[in-house]
Amino acid sequence: MKTPATPRWLAPLLGALLALAQPALARPAAGPRAPPLIEDLERRTFDWFWDSANPANGLVPDHYPFRDSFASIAAVGFGLTAYGIGVERGYVTREQAAARTLAALRFFRDAPQNDTEDDATGFHGFYYHFLDMQHGKREARWVELSSVDTALLMGGVLFAQSYYDRDTAEEREIRALADRLYRAVEWPWMQARPPRLSMGWTPGGRFIPHDWEGYNEGMLIYVLALGSPTYPIGAEAWDAWTSTYGRQWGEFHGQTLLNFAPLFGHQYSHAWIDFRGIRDAWNRDKGLDYFENSRRATYAQRAYAIANPGGWTGYGENVWGLTACNGPGGFVVESGGRERAFRGYTARGAGRDYVSDDGTLAPTAAGGSIAFAPEIVLPALAEMKRRYGAHIYDRYGFVDAFNPSFHTRIELRTGKLVPALGWVDTEQLGIDQGPILLMIENWRSGLVWKVMKKNPYIRRGLERAGFEGGWLGEAAAAR
Secondary structure, three states, X not given: OOOOOOOOOOHHHHHHHHHHHOOOOOOOOOXXXXXXXXXXXXXXXXXXXXXXXXXXXXXXXXXXXXXXXOEEHHHHHHHHHHHHHHHHOOOOOHHHHHHHHHXXXXXXXXXXXXXXXXXXXXXXXXXXXXXXXXOOOEOOOOXXXXXXXXXXXXXXXXXXXXXXXXXXXXXXXXXXXXHHHHHOOOHHHHOOEOOEOEOEEEOOOEEOOOEOOOOOOOHHHHHHHHHOXXXXXXXXXXXXXHOOHHHOEEEEOOXXXXXXXXXXXXXXXXXXXXXXXXXXXXXXXXXXXXXXXXHHHHHHHHHHHHHOOOOOOOOEOOEOOOOEEOOOOOXXXXXXXXXXXXXXXXXXXXXXOOEEOOXXXXXXXXXXXXXXXXXXXXXXXXXXXXXXXXXXXXXXXXXXXXXXXXXXXXEOOOOEEEOOOOEEOOOEEHHHHHHHHHHHHHHHOOHHHHHHHOOHHHHHHHHHOOOEOHHHHHHHHHO
């Protein structure tokens, strides 16, 4: 039966009545007035998490809109944080966000934890890096039980614990489940070679023979492990983490900083923790905080692109950004009289520690740095969209990566390489969408940082690592 059309004169009245009947959405938090591009980008990036997640179990895919993706536990951590941003920006109701959050937390509470090869989601409170989107068990035997991805997941779990603070049955359950999941992580078990933490474990190969040592995205792991009320590691672990900083401290393209070539290493921990004004012993010795270090890393990458030592197409003042991302694939082609090697997914970057650059640019490298240096990030995002937007900006914001220098493609009929205008990805990655969304909101309102400052476990972890001053000092004075 066909539904009669609503008369045009009645539609506005019905809309107003519906708005009155619905629970009021939270008003966006105060902050810098965002350009229309940033307003649009934040909404589209949020929609990626909302649309891609499995509503039955809360799992978020590693990549999307590719339909056969496995889930990434790190992407779940970003997603759990994204839902709170969606509430504050009026994209979804608080009840919708709480329901999606509960689906994820209940799933991880009930997921099997054991040492089998194929019938587990995790072990000792840690979780496998990639999970099947439907049943939630280890995706394949090549997937490791990941310490860093568990930490990124726990970033979202603890955000949920502190964000949902109302006295309702749903929000009380969120807080209890978040607490339970965090308390269950047996951090000392991951210290295969104490005091540092191993990168991971597999049932077949046991502990990965590499430990987290600074400076990179592993900072969050140590803060969480130090803050645990049930399975904490010793404070000497932070000293072990920072003891290797000397290998990476130095000058790169006009900036003196603690180097880590891909920008994600300067973004991930900062997405949840506000490092402005708080300093550990290393910071105090060098006279800067980690936030300032990330700001310098952002400027150094821009300077590298301006210098463009590789002679890549498009690089310049407002087109820059190297980090871990997808790429054209494993090709070696002749271009401009020389051979060019193009890679698939890899940790691209430019720093004193190493340079890995094949002309592939990732918008998240700039977007995830907006809180550090908005004065150079905003023009970069605007220019990349202006110049390439018809190809790299879609329903979910910027695609993961693009390469204007990849002047070749495979002709499907013959399998031969033929000339093309450049390579553009067709999807987004959760671990690259996350920094864009969280850091835009941190720049605009400081929302994620403010919520995490209320979390006692984050505060305890920072204090045990030796951080002092800034908001930590203010919090201590208030206690």
